[in-house]
Amino acid sequence: MKIELNTIKQKLKSVINQENFTPLHAPIFEGNEIKYVTDCIESNFVSSVGEYVTKLEEMLQEYTGAKYAVVTVNGTAALHVSLILCDVKREDEVLIPALTFIATANAVSYIGATPNFVDVEENTLGIDAKKLDNYLSEICDMVDGYCFNKHSGKRVKAIVPMHTFGHPVDMDALNTVAKKYNIAVIEDAAESLGSFYKGKHTGNHSKLSAISFNGNKIITTGGGGAILTNDEALAKKAKHITTTAKIPHKWEFNHDMIGYNYRMPALNAALGVAQLEQMDKFIENKRALALRYIEIFRDIKGVKVFEEPEYAESNYWLNALILDRGYENMRDELLQVTNDAGIMTRPIWTLMSKLKMFKECPKMDLSISESLEKRVINIPSGAWL
Ligand SMILES: Cc1ncc(COP(=O)(O)O)c(C=O)c1O
Secondary structure, X not given: OOOOHHHHHHHHHHHHOOOOOEOOOOOOXXXXXXXXXXXXXXHOOOOOOOHHHHHHHHXXXXXXXXXXXXXXXXXXXXXXXXXXXXXXXXXXXXXXXXXXXXXXXXXXXXXXXXXXXEOEOOOOOOEOHHXXXXXXXXXXXXXXXXXXXXXXXXXXXXXXXXXXXHOOOOHHHHHHHHHHOOOEEEEEOOOOOOOEXXXXXXXXXXXXXXXXXXXXXXXXXXXXXXXXXXXXXXXXXXXXXXXXXXXXXXXXXOEOOOOOEOEOOHHHHHHHHHHHOOXXXXXXXXXXXXXXXXXXXXXXXXXXXXXXXXXXXXXXXXXXEEEOOOOHHHHHHHHHXXXXXXXXXXXXXXXXXXXXXXXXXXXXXXXXXXXXXXXXXXXXXXXXX
């Protein structure tokens, strides 16, 4: 089946309204960025110690409603440490969506644990809790209250729902299944700063969560991330592990475990403080942009713009055009036509289960992810548009 490629290009152009090449996303530095970064340099505390680190953590706590925030060198590190804090070990399996960015799978692999890939729902782009329940009831045995994959013999210890493009997963449904099988939940909230599930900020619906402040995210620290938690003991451990597990002392170097140098430098935190101050404006602009896309594509045959699930208020980090089933064959042409016209568009990620490192990993039926992989295209989503 065919879609009107030129109509789609024109509609995108009319919303974007730019003469020049339009990227998918780009940071905006219109606040106190230069002031705070300069101030940080002048203070001489640019690295592991500095008041901007504490300031950014406090601001994140206030913005997200999480009791504790620990900033890190990037979002992948935040995920890695969150998995360690859930006691994930080499011999364990971790359930993750097949439809995600590579970092989710990498973090599991850094521990040596095995990803077990699960499917998503078309209307949320997040893990399908019902399908997950069926899968676990089929492949798992509960032994002494713990969930074991009866095929691999490995314990299924954690699950990492990912809020795709900022759209919240149905966390209540997912948490019910996780509880039934005694599986720890860690939200990959890398893309969802500013997104709320049933009125509560994402990252607050599980034991621990990870946020990213990479240059392409809604706010950036250059590179950076954060762990959110509402558990004081976990927050303390997160700080400890991400700061080389050094026992605080004025002059002595003692470390009580293998730690990581995953702390966010103060220079990056200074940038983050200035960025977070502008969050409300960024969200307002991105939600308005999404609405314009949704409206203009409402009556176009063969495509629709992804809309936030009814339980959510999303940051619309990246907007997505989804081709209807039957129009998969038009994806590459659409990518070609739009990129040729200076409108950056990109297909969604290749499924993790297809990558050579993960081909042998266990997985459930991934039919929805497989279908979405062929039909989802991201379109320019910068807050300046
Ligand atoms: C879903 C997801 N998880 C994890 C990450 C990792 O974050 P970072 O690039 O800060 O390591 C990203 C973003 O890059 C992401 O999109």
